[in-house]
Amino acid sequence: MSGLALSRRRRLTDRLVAALMWTTFAVAMAPLLSLIWTVVRRGAPALTPDFLGSDMTGRALLGEGGGIAHAIAGTVMVTLLAAVMAVPVGVLTAVWLVEYGAGSRLASVVTFLVDVMTGIPSIVAGLFAFALFAVVTGDPLPRLGIGGSVALALLMVPTVVRSVEEMLKLVPDDLREASYALGVPKWRTVVKVVLPTAVAGIVTGVTLAVARVAGETAPLLLILGTAREANWNPFDGGVQTLPVFIFQSLNQTSGADAAVWTGRVWGAALCLIVIVMVLNVAARVIGSVFAPRTGK
Amino acid sequence: MFRRIALTGALLVIAFLAGVAVFLTAKGVPAFGAEAGEQLYGKDSLVGLVGPLLFGTVLASVIAMVVVAPLAIGLALVISHYAPRRLARPVGFLVDLLAAVPSVIVGLWGIEVLAPRVAPLLESLDRLPFLEGPVPSSGRTLLTAALVLALMALPIVTAIMREVFAQTPRAHEEAALALGATRWEMVRMAVLPYGRSGIVAALMLGLGRALGETMAVAMVLGATGAKLSADLIAADGANTIAAFIANNYANASGVKTNVLVFAGLALFVLTFAVNYLGRWVASRGRVAV
Numbered sequence: 001m002s003g004l005a006l007s008r009r010r011r012l013t014d015r016l017v018a019a020l021m022w023t024t025f026a027v028a029m030a031p032l033l034s035l036i037w038t039v040v041r042r043g044a045p046a047l048t049p050d051f052l053g054s055d056m057t058g059r060a061l062l063g064e065g066g067g068i069a070h071a072i073a074g075t076v077m078v079t080l081l082a083a084v085m086a087v088p089v090g091v092l093t094a095v096w097l098v099e100y101g102a103g104s105r106l107a108s109v110v111t112f113l114v115d116v117m118t119g120i121p122s123i124v125a126g127l128f129a130f131a132l133f134a135v136v137t138g139d140p141l142p143r144l145g146i147g148g149s150v151a152l153a154l155l156m157v158p159t160v161v162r163s164v165e166e167m168l169k170l171v172p173d174d175l176r177e178a179s180y181a182l183g184v185p186k187w188r189t190v191v192k193v194v195l196p197t198a199v200a201g202i203v204t205g206v207t208l209a210v211a212r213v214a215g216e217t218a219p220l221l222l223i224l225g226t227a228r229e230a231n232w233n234p235f236d237g238g239v240q241t242l243p244v245f246i247f248q249s250l251n252q253t254s255g256a257d258a259a260v261w262t263g264r265v266w267g268a269a270l271c272l273i274v275i276v277m278v279l280n281v282a283a284r285v286i287g288s289v290f291a292p293r294t295g296k
Numbered sequence: 297m298f299r300r301i302a303l304t305g306a307l308l309v310i311a312f313l314a315g316v317a318v319f320l321t322a323k324g325v326p327a328f329g330a331e332a333g334e335q336l337y338g339k340d341s342l343v344g345l346v347g348p349l350l351f352g353t354v355l356a357s358v359i360a361m362v363v364v365a366p367l368a369i370g371l372a373l374v375i376s377h378y379a380p381r382r383l384a385r386p387v388g389f390l391v392d393l394l395a396a397v398p399s400v401i402v403g404l405w406g407i408e409v410l411a412p413r414v415a416p417l418l419e420s421l422d423r424l425p426f427l428e429g430p431v432p433s434s435g436r437t438l439l440t441a442a443l444v445l446a447l448m449a450l451p452i453v454t455a456i457m458r459e460v461f462a463q464t465p466r467a468h469e470e471a472a473l474a475l476g477a478t479r480w481e482m483v484r485m486a487v488l489p490y491g492r493s494g495i496v497a498a499l500m501l502g503l504g505r506a507l508g509e510t511m512a513v514a515m516v517l518g519a520t521g522a523k524l525s526a527d528l529i530a531a532d533g534a535n536t537i538a539a540f541i542a543n544n545y546a547n548a549s550g551v552k553t554n555v556l557v558f559a560g561l562a563l564f565v566l567t568f569a570v571n572y573l574g575r576w577v578a579s580r581g582r583v584a585v
Contacts, residue, residue: 014478022379024370025387028454029448032394035405042408089312091416092305100299110306113313119571120316121508123538127560128316130553131323136356141549154316157309187298215398216512218538222545243400247511250404269401280396284389 036273043270047265053269056184056240064260068268071245073230075275078145078241079214081234082152087206089153090160098168099160099190106172117158125151126219133223145234148241151219156209157187164204167198204283211279215272217243242272320561327558330551337522337544337555345555345563352534353524353563356438356513357506360445361499368502369495371450372457375472377483379580387584388458395451403515406444409527411516414443418529432531436518437466439528443538445506452501460494461487493581500574504567510538537563 055070095108101107129151133142171194179189195202225238226248246268252261332340339345375388415435422431431437432494469487477485513536520543525533541556548556 010478010481014480017480017483018378020373021370024367025374026448027367028371028391028394031405031410032390032397034409035397035402038405038409039401040465089305089308092302093309096299096302097304100302106306110309113309115571115575116568117309117313119504119508119567121538121560121567123510123541124316124509124560124564124567126318127541127557128319131319131557132315134323134553135319142552154312157312161309190298211396213402215396217398217400218514218542221542226443243398243511246400246404247515250515265404269404272398273401276396276398277393278392 012054033194038268039266039273042061042262042266043268045271046267051264051267053167055230066264068242068245068264068271070227070230071240071242071268073232074145074227074239074241075214075243075272077223077232077234078148078220078239079152079210081146081149082156082213083206083210085149085153086156086160086209086280090155090157090206090209091164091202092162093157094168095190098165099186114158114161117154118162120154122151122155122216123218125154126222128154129219129223129236142223144239145224145231145239147223148220148239149234151223152213152216155216155219156213159209159212160206163208164198167201167205168194170201171197171281172191193209200286203290204287207279207283207286211276211283214279215243215276217247219249220244242268246272320557320564323554324558324561325494325554326551327554330555335551335555337489337552339522342555342558345522346537346559347561348522349535349540350562350566351524352522353507353536353538353566355528355534356442356445356536357503359439359442359528360449360506361503362462363443364449364494364502365495365499367446368450368453368457368498371454372461373483373487375458376461376489377452377479391451391454393536394447395455399448399509399511400515400566402444402448403512406440406516407434407436410443421529426526427529428527430531431529432518434518435531437531438517438519438533441513441516441539442528444512445509448500448509448512449506452505453498456498456501457491457495460491460498463494463560464490493577497574497578497581500570500577504571504574507536507567507570508563510542514537514539514542 001289005130050065051067052072053069054065054067055067095113097107097110101110129147130142132150133144133147134140135140137144175193176189179193180186184192220241221244224241224244226244227238227240231239246265249261249265249268250257253265255261330336331341336342336345371391375384375391377389412435415431415433418431418435418437421427421439455573464487468490469482472482472486485488517535517539519532519535520540521532522540523532524537527533537559541560544552545556
């Protein structure tokens with residue numbers, strides 16, 4: 001009898017724990033669903049073609065209307081410039097780590113430094129950009145687009161290195177050896193065999209890195225300043241981006257025209273979350289559709 | 297030739313990081329020349345300003361990790377051991393999606409949805425002897441900020457733990473099952489002991505992430521000063537370094553910017569130490585993180 005009772009207790013414990021496990025999933029998903037629902041519900045009414053197509057020129061203090069065209073433009077420019085800086089550095093570093101430096105002392109130093117870079121808080125990246133351009137330009141309070149791109153690039157590099165490294169390691173050595181056996185030099189093997197095989201994974205990694213920095217606010221807050229219209233010159237003057245627009249507009253929601261500003265905040269939030277989510281889903285789709293078959 | 301080009305990339309990483317150290321130090325060191333009072337945001341000394349901020353940063357992040365630990369272990373086990381294979385991938389994807397939400401939007405949600413909901417909870421905590429309050433009606437306190445931090449650190453901690461749990465040797469699991477263990481007993485006897493150092497490492501790395509999180513805290517937290525306080529539910533409690541910088545930067549000029557850079561440098565050193573410790577624990581436990 002006691003044996004039966006014990007087994008029943010064990011079975012109950014097992015069920016109970018399984019239920020608890022799934023509860024953690026529910027607890028984690030509840031905020032995500034609530035967040036998406038809130039942003040869509042509050043943002044959708046504000047997201048009109050006019051809102052997306054106009055900027056904030058002349059609407060600093062009062063008046064309805066205005067929009068986020070300039071902030072979208074700024075986000076695109078700053079993020080693309082960051083990618084232009086970070087992707088070549090990140091991919092080359094990963095290629096060197098996997099194909100050339102593996103096992104060397106310098107490689108372990110670089111790997112360690114990439115780990116350190118992964119841990120740099122985003123606001124510290126912003127402070128770095130500020131310090132760098134304060135020294136370079138001589139302006140005690142520099143405000144320019146390229147500074148934001150440098151800060152974002154600093155945050156992107158480790159993500160890119162890590163994901164490209166993973167992908168290059170997945171390329172089977174058989175492919176490299178087959179290429180060498182045909183007399184192809186190492187650099188051509190890397191460029192023509194290894195990188196094309198891993199390209200889907202690399203694109204996925206880069207897209208995820210872009211998605212991550214596109215929503216960054218803290219570093220941009222320190223170096224981009226602000227603007228009411230699109231500024232396509234990264235070397236002169238403030239630039240507005242979506243995340244910074246959201247944060248700065250939030251301060252206006254307690255004053256006059258509070259309702260107008262609240263609409264702008266949530267409209268911009270919805271726009272930003274759509275951009276980030278589209279990039280994320282695109283990255284996964286690219287990754288799973290074009291993934292190389294490893295044969296295992 | 298190509299080897300050289302690739303090497304240049306690697307060397308640029310080193311140069312990049314050296315630049316971070318050099319420029320932060322160059323702009324941070326003049327902070328020692330700041331005079332007491334106005335230039336130090338009303339404090340007597342640089343330590344008197346950065347110390348309380350460090351304390352607030354660590355306090356909020358540690359509370360966040362206390363919340364995250366059980367959730368992440370459960371969530372990682374769901375993905376690695378409990379969910380049927382067909383479900384494990386979508387579940388993992390949803391958790392990753394949580395990590396993709398920009399922090400400024402998490403902050404908005406924290407102010408709008410979370411803070412008003414936890415306000416009554418904070419009121420009931422107010423009866424505890426060591427918490428004094430008064431609780432702000434907006435619910436924007438350090439404890440609320442810690443909950444937001446927990447939400448933001450959860451995906452990364454879960455991702456690391458699920459890698460660790462997946463590394464459990466199949467033989468250990470099957471041995472436990474063959475002895476008649478239920479699934480939970482198998483997890484308790486095989487998976488958790490094997491992953492113990494991995495769990496610690498994941499929490500350390502999550503802590504490193506939480507320490508540096510800026511926007512969500514800057515938005516949710518009502519406090520803007522640099523008070524030394526352990527009162528989690530007060531309207532004007534402790535603040536974190538990152539949030540303090542974000543909230544005060546716009547109005548800073550002259551030596552005050554140096555003071556903020558110095559605070560950032562302190563944050564960088566702290567996160568570096570925590571991350572390093574995390575990786576050290578992971579390498580001792582022979583788990584790949």
